[in-house]
Structures are given as structure tokens and as C-alpha cells.
Amino acid sequence: MPLDSPLLQHLARRSEAIAIPLIALAAGFILFALFLLLQGQSPANYFALVYKAGFGTAFSWQNTLTRASPLILAALCVALPARLGLIVIGGEGAIVLGGVAASAFAMFFPGATGLVGLLLMGASAAAMGALWIGLIGLMRYGRGVNETISSLLMAYIGVALMNHLVEGPLRDPSSLNKPATYPLSAEQRLGSLPGLDIHWGLVIGIVSCFLVWILMTYTRWGFSARVAGGNVRAAQVQGLPVGILIVGFTALGGAFAGLAGMVEVAAVHGTANASLASGYGYTGILVAFLARHNPLVIIPVAVLLGGFEAANGLVQRRMDLPDATVLVLQGFVFISILISETLYGRIRLFNPEHWKITPATMRENS
């Protein structure tokens, strides 16, 4: 194929965003393998165990996919604001408060069951999450408060607020050892997919990703967000509503995180309790960055990382490694991803503009 073929150029441009994260992921794995070797453990053994416990059997797939669904929703809470150039890392706060909102809804409206009840429960959780993260967008736009720091601090506040509500006003007096809200009735729970032991949260997550993808790729709002995220001055000169975009996209991201909390309550725990703060919000950050904030790529990345989390128990038992091992892995991958950000536009293979640069074409282009 000739070098100036549009198809080849298109493929080259597109492959940059795939190749660089893959290289970064591999680099993270290699660093982690070195770490394991330093511990006197076999990396091959580790990855074999992860494959076995995360992806090897139907049972392990169910386990992995169950963990992937909150990760997908938590990653959307990072990916949506990221399109506006905002780094929101406090999805955890929206998840736990979304869970509390869902259980409070179930407590105050025990009659709301079935599809309508679940939709309303989801809406209340999403509204809570939207309020929480939207507030971060509002502080950013209105007062210039750094969204990364404020979202992190708000996550701590969110978790503390959840603990207060779960141990105080919303506590089920019969939950003695582990304070929790009143358990949801069977009719209020989110069931499993027909014939599988995977709850509906996975479908909610996947559908959400497709909706966000359509919003970002095919609508006026998605385009406006990319413009405002890329250059806020240009967006202002074009008269785009930057404030509405910032608050809207952070709130929408928060809504998905809130929904993750509702799924955890309605499908996994059955009540809201301290287990809601299990770090999905933070792993979601890694998922979003690995997926380069592309909503469709979030799905497979969440499944991959969900697998590592699902395998954690087996790795712990078989290799006698602490359960924080997976955090070390995530940390290495994250560092590699952040470093790889500097490679974009620098690798000649992926940038047709840098092909066959001769003095003649230079002159022509100037």
C-alpha cells in the first residue's frame, strides 16, 4: 500500500491509541514480575493462578464479571469528566452514597418493587451520585477549586457520611456486629441474568458504556465537551456553554458511580454497610486511564482488572501473598500508563505527518 493511502494513514493514526496502552500494560506487568521475583515468588505461577481463578472456568468468569460491573460504572465517572480535561478521582464517594441512597429508598418505600421500584431505586442512587460529583464540577467552574483534590477529599467525606448514616439514622437495630441498613426484601433485589450467576449490573454497565459512547461520538454535547476539554478558550470564543458542560458531565459521571453503589446494594450485599467502600472507585480510575477514557474500551479493561481482583483470594491462599499484592500490580500499571502519556505524537510510525519528511515537502507545508 502506498504511504499516502488514506486507509493506511487512518489505520496508523488509530493504532497509536491501542498500541501505547498495551505497551504500558506490558511494562507494568514486567515491573510487577520483577517485584514478585524479589519476593522469591514465581511470576509465571502468579499469572497462571490469575488465569485460572479469573478466566479459567465458567465459575471464575462469573466471579470476574460480577466484579467488572462496578468497575465499568466507576470508570465512567472518571472518563466523562476526563473529556473536559478534568481528573476526577473521587468516584468512591459517589458509589458509597449511591448505595446508601438506594438502601434508604428501599427502606422508605418498601412497596416499590419490581422493575418500576428498581428503576426508581436506581434513579435515587444516580441522583445522589450526580449531586456529589456535580458539586465538584460546580466548585471547579465557579471557584476554580482543583477537582482532583476536591473529589478525593469528598470521597473521604462520602465514606464518613455513609458510616454515619449506616451506624446511626439508617441502622437496622438487628445488625449487631456489622452495622448495616435494613436488608432489602427479596422483591427489591436485583436478580441474576437468566441461566447465569451474574447479576444484572453487568448489563447496566455495558449499556451505560454504549450510551456514553453514543453521547460522546455522535451528539452535539459530546463534541462540545471535547472542544471545551481540548481548549477552553476556543470553546468560549465559540460561545459554548462551558459551565453547563463541566457541571453536566461531572454530574453524569457521578450518576453512573451512584448507580454502581445501587447495584452493589441491590445485587451483592442486600444492605448498605461499610463493605461498600471496597475500592472499586479507585480501581475504576485505573480502568478509565487504561481505556484512554474510551467508553467502549472500558468494558474489556474492566473485565481484565476484574479478573485480577477475582483471583486475589486464590493467589493469597496458594502463594501466601498478602491481598495488597493486587494493589502493587495496579500501582505499577498505573505508573506505566501515566508515563506512556508522554509518548503520544512522538512515535513516527503512528503519525503520518512525520512520514517521508523531505526538504521539498517541508517547504510545501510551510
Next chain:
Amino acid sequence: MTHIEKKTHSAIGIEVIGMTMRFGSFTALNQVSLKIPPGHFHALLGENGAGKSTLVKCMMGFYQATEGEIIVNGRQAEILAPQDAHALGLGMVYQHFTLAPSLTAAENLLVSRRDASTVIHWSQEKQKLTDFLGTMPFTVPLERKVYALSAGEKQKLEILKQLYLGCHFLILDEPTSVLTLSEADEVLGLIRQLCQAGQITALMISHKFREVTTYADEVTILRKGERVGQGQTSQLSVAEMATMMVGKPVTQNIYERQPHTPVPVLSLENICCEDRSGLKSIEIDSLNVCAGEIVGVAGVSGNGQVELMEVLTGQRSLQAGGIYVQGEPFRATREEAFKHNVRFLPEEPLHNACVSGMSVKENIALRDFDRDPQQKRLFWLKKRLMRSRSAQLVTDFNVKTTSLDTPIESLSGGNIQRAVLARELTGKVDLLIISNPCFGLDFSAVADIRDRIMQARNAGAAVLLISEDLDEIMELSDRVLVMSEGQITYESPIEQTTLEQIGQHMAGHRTTAWIN
């Protein structure tokens, strides 16, 4: 203070002979010579891009001059790096402060020293500082943190810092641009006093004739890299200096201008807003632009043009007054811009009008991505329409790009501006607001872009052209305004004015009453 005793205690004389600086094929400075005897206060006048900064950067060792030499106190000096200039006693005071705001004045002085010891004996050092300040004609509160000092005090501290470091030749780069009028007078008065006392020699870059005539002994005027004038300030009139600075009118009116009935399109009424520093304000009583007319706003940079553009594009809020387009209030929303066909060409298009990472196609679509061919608002993007529209415009406006999917940042400056023009000048344009459209572009792109602007005017657009390039203003405008110190200080139809008159108003020369 051993580090000071190494050097001379008195003013340094400097001579620059035949200084030439070329950047590739561009000559920024051509055979410039000047001589400043010890204790003299010399001013360097010129428009933007005249070569003033290049000259002082060569003297300070930031640049290596292509040709020419520097004589310091009668001896030829080799200045290869800023450290060499410092060793010779040459210091520079910049337009913007180089102090650490969270440290006190005393700490700032001490940290600026290269030979400061690892462990600082504060009591000893403070005594030395106090002794040093005792020999100076002015002082600043040593124990106060710099952020709590006024702009005038900060500038005085900058000057003290250079003296403390043992510099006896000071280059001042527009030292008053961040000061109020009375602070400027105080600081310049002190510099003059130090010169007369034989402690320093000063070379000041300025745009302001008032400062030059009041405080400097001699002046050198640069234009386009050449020395076009030199002499005693007492023997040169402001008019003569202005003529030298802006040059002879070189461009004739080469465009065919179609007459239009003067219907006002843009009106600003009594607007007032803060400037960038937040210290001064921009106040414009009245500014009107009519259909089929180009109104040029001339001015030395930093006199409120950026703020005016920001107000018009909705990036800066008004404290008072109103902007009206076709008689209706205008707040630069997308709806209003569409309704009244308002288009913007901000300066530095890559920085202000494009999204660098997005493709040429998407950047061309930036203005009307949410409109269908009937100008109805769309929710769903029409990607095919976007592609065909941009392909057409790239051809029409002769934008040279590898493909429509190329990120716009990889295009040359001229082609980026052409892409932005393609976006903004398509369809009916009733009001076009432009800021420095040709800054940094090559000759052919400049001709192209000015031609397009004139076409828009002839098609009936009202054009407001804010530019620091006087040639551009003279070439394109039907009516000329001058902006100085945040206000419109002069207005005239182009055929009733001269470059000298415009230049004088640009340089802040208004009335003698104002000077006092």
C-alpha cells in the same frame, strides 16, 4: 560584602558596536551601535519587534550576536552567558517581577546571591543588608513578605537587588508597565537620581515618550532591527521620535473599497472592566463599528487590547456598560453569535481558536458542528456533512494539510490561520472581530489573510481589527482608533490622519496636563 567589593563601586560605561543578530534568514538586529557613558540614563524606543529585546538579550549573554562587539569600561568584553554579564556588573530588571512572593524582601535579596553560604548567619547578614541599604537613596521594608509590597516597592526591590548583587549597569525592560503612573514616576526618578550620583548607568526599554523625555538623557530608536535615530532627549521632539519609531508610510491603499451606508452593527457603551493585573481598568465610553467598515484599533501591546477582545468574546465580565450588536444586547453566547452572524478571529489561532489535538476537519467544524445546512440546531452530529464541508473549505481557502484527519497542531501557522479563516468567513458575516491576525506569519499568508478580511468588508461585514501592527492598521482600516492605558484616546478617519499622529497617541502622549 566581599562579593561587591570585587567589582567597581561606580557606574559602568558601555559601548555596543555594529551589533547584528540573525535568526536563520531573518535579521532581527542590523548593525546597531550605541554608546552610554557612565552615569547616563539611556532610553531604547521602538515598536514591538523592532529589535529592542534582541539587543539587550545580546548584551546580557542570552543570545550570541552574529556580529558586533561590546566594550565595557573601555575594554572589549566577551559575554557568552548571562553569568559573564553578571561578572562584568551588568544586571537586568524585567517587565515582570522575578521575586519570590512568599519570602521577605531581605530573604529575596539574600537568595539572589550566587555566593550565599549554605548556613546563613541571619543577624550578621541583616546587619550587612542594613548597612548596604544605608548607602542607597531609597529603601523598602526589609522584613515584609514580597506579596504584601506594592508594585512600586517590588520594582524598587528589583533595582536594589541588582545593586546588591554588584551591578552598576542596569538594563530595565519596560520597568513601569506594571506600575501606576505615580509609582512609575517615583521609580524612574530614583533611577535618574542613582545615575546622577554616578552609582549606575541605565538602559531602559520603553514605549512611552513621556518617560523618555522626562527621565532619560539620550535615546536610541530602533525600527525593524535598524537604528533609525539617536540623540539627546532634550534636542528631539516627541513628533520627531514618533516619526522615527513608526517610520514612513510605506503601504498605499491597494484595495478596492466598496462604499456602504453607515449602519451601526457593533456598539460599546460606557464599558468598564478590570485589566489582567486587576490593578487598572479598561474604560471605553463609546465605540461603534458600521457595516462595510473596518475600524482599526491601534496601540502598543498591554494597553487593554487583550482585555477588549476578551470582553467581546465573552471571556471577561463587564463591570459596567453594555455591548450591543444590531441594536440588541450581546453577551457572546452561541445563539447570539449565530443570530447576528458574529465571527471571531482571535490572535494566536492555535492557542485561542483551535483545539490542538483535534483534526483539521473537526477544527473547521468548530463553529457550525451543531447546525444543519438550514442553520437549524442539531442534536446528532452529521459526520458526513462535516467531512464534505471541511473538504470544500480546505480547497477553497488553500489550506495545506496531509489529510482532513491530521491534528491541526501539525500544520504551519499560516495554514492554521487559513483553516480558521475558512471556518469563520464562510456564509453571511455581519460582524467580524479580529485580533492580530497576521502575527508571526510569512508574507504570502499575510497577503492572503488581509485579502480575505477586505473581501468580508466589501461584502458588508462590520470589521473591528485590533492590531499591534501599524502597517496592518494603515493598510486595512477605514477608521482608526488608538488605545492607550485602557482607553480610546484617539479616533480619526484613515484619510485624515498620519502615522505620526497615531504613533504619538500610541505612545501615551496626550496633553501636558495629563503628564502633570
